[in-house]
Amino acid sequence: MAKKKARAAGTTARASDGIGIALIGTKFMGRAHSTGWAGAGRFFDLPRRPRLLLAAGRDERETATFARRWGWEGATTDWRTILADDAVELVDVATPNNLHAEMSIAALEAGKHVACEKPLAATLDQARSMAIAAKAAARRGLRTYVWFNYRRCPAIAFARRIVREGRLGRLFHVRASYLQDWGRAGTPLLWRFDAKVAGSGAHGDLNAHIIDMARFVTGEEFSEVSGAIEKTFVAERDLPGGGGGAISGKGGARSSRRGRSTVDDCVLFLARFSGGAVGTFEATRLATGNQNRNQIEVNGEKGSLRFDFERMNELLWWDDTLPSALRGWSRIMCTNAGDHPYAAAYWPPAHLIGYEHGFVSECADIALDLAGREPVAPIPDFADAYETQRVLEAAIRSARERRPVAIREVR
Numbered sequence: 001m002a003k004k005k006a007r008a009a010g011t012t013a014r015a016s017d018g019i020g021i022a023l024i025g026t027k028f029m030g031r032a033h034s035t036g037w038a039g040a041g042r043f044f045d046l047p048r049r050p051r052l053l054l055a056a057g058r059d060e061r062e063t064a065t066f067a068r069r070w071g072w073e074g075a076t077t078d079w080r081t082i083l084a085d086d087a088v089e090l091v092d093v094a095t096p097n098n099l100h101a102e103m104s105i106a107a108l109e110a111g112k113h114v115a116c117e118k119p120l121a122a123t124l125d126q127a128r129s130m131a132i133a134a135k136a137a138a139r140r141g142l143r144t145y146v147w148f149n150y151r152r153c154p155a156i157a158f159a160r161r162i163v164r165e166g167r168l169g170r171l172f173h174v175r176a177s178y179l180q181d182w183g184r185a186g187t188p189l190l191w192r193f194d195a196k197v198a199g200s201g202a203h204g205d206l207n208a209h210i211i212d213m214a215r216f217v218t219g220e221e222f223s224e225v226s227g228a229i230e231k232t233f234v235a236e237r238d239l240p241g242g243g244g245g246a247i248s249g250k251g252g253a254r255s256s257r258r259g260r261s262t263v264d265d266c267v268l269f270l271a272r273f274s275g276g277a278v279g280t281f282e283a284t285r286l287a288t289g290n291q292n293r294n295q296i297e298v299n300g301e302k303g304s305l306r307f308d309f310e311r312m313n314e315l316l317w318w319d320d321t322l323p324s325a326l327r328g329w330s331r332i333m334c335t336n337a338g339d340h341p342y343a344a345a346y347w348p349p350a351h352l353i354g355y356e357h358g359f360v361s362e363c364a365d366i367a368l369d370l371a372g373r374e375p376v377a378p379i380p381d382f383a384d385a386y387e388t389q390r391v392l393e394a395a396i397r398s399a400r401e402r403r404p405v406a407i408r409e410v411r
């Protein structure tokens, strides 16, 4: 591709001391990532601060408005132009799942680092091609990152530390569920209900997160998945007429036509881990009354821990080594600078952080990693996210073939 500068709504991106970022996708995650890139250099001491160069979307006016509002120096409606911009060092992919492979691989081939949204891809084949491209690009010094942002909740990064310190002892159970309820019959047929675009429904969207969290917190890999159930309750939905909220489509226009949902509304499965623990996993968009209930509990021989994103600043902890009279669930507020991961970057104790801080912390960790420094918590790269994708695939095979599936079968 010709090396020409991307022209952007009146601005031409220039090289600078900052890390030049270009974002593709300007809606829900586009907003979250913009908040992250803008905040990282303010909250964290970074060797090089991210610089918000270019935002790429589809609609010219909308993308230009987004860029102005969220602090991007320029805007484009042709994402490929950013590949030719020498000032862009990292391409941030925040588009629907079926576009991740094409955009990420093109960016790597153009010599850019890539931070891609989860799930890594819509299909295992796409995910594998991304892992292969990332491996080749790593030989040219290029880094890849995947936005499994829940790793960067202080409580989750702290849970991992507790497990690594051996405070739970041998692990017996992982109990993870990610429950949402926006996918009821009134929600229109957004891209999230189209298997060609999304790959799957609640499964790739939500199970991907809790699979990654389970791997991250326990430090163990999945060895087998069994007993999976994949179910679609809402077979047909109104076609969206445009506009509306990014996830639920609420407030958008409706067409009088209807179309088929081709994805699951929920997927449940059982799992075995490399260290001998067993686990249960459940993802659904129809858990009425649970809006973003991303939960994980780990039970070990010496203690247990419990996390619920709807109370994201807290980690519940049971220390079974205490005298029995003193045992009980402790509610740890994970906001103490010096004690809890990321807490030093934000506010005084119990001055709570929210959803967006996970993205700020992820952007800071990426900037540290690019400078050769240790991120606060490890960031999954494409090879790591491919392992999560293999577990997703194993669960679907288990559901459709009604049998246990060893992870080593899924390549």
Ligand SMILES: NC(=O)c1ccc[n+]([C@@H]2O[C@H](COP(=O)([O-])OP(=O)(O)OC[C@H]3O[C@@H](n4cnc5c(N)ncnc54)[C@H](O)[C@@H]3O)[C@@H](O)[C@H]2O)c1
Pocket (backbone or CB within 6 Å): 024, 025, 026, 027, 028, 029, 030, 056, 057, 058, 059, 079, 094, 095, 096, 097, 099, 117, 118, 119, 147, 148, 149, 205, 246, 247
């Ligand atoms: N990490 C998380 O917690 C989290 C949360 C929500 C979504 N996601 C993931 O983020 C990704 C995006 O989801 P979203 O909720 O932001 O979706 P969205 O529908 O809100 O936004 C998608 C964006 O992609 C843009 N887009 C689509 N095709 C494009 C193209 N060819 N060129 C340029 N832009 C294009 C759209 O215009 C839109 O701006 C998905 O992979 C999703 O799974 C992750």
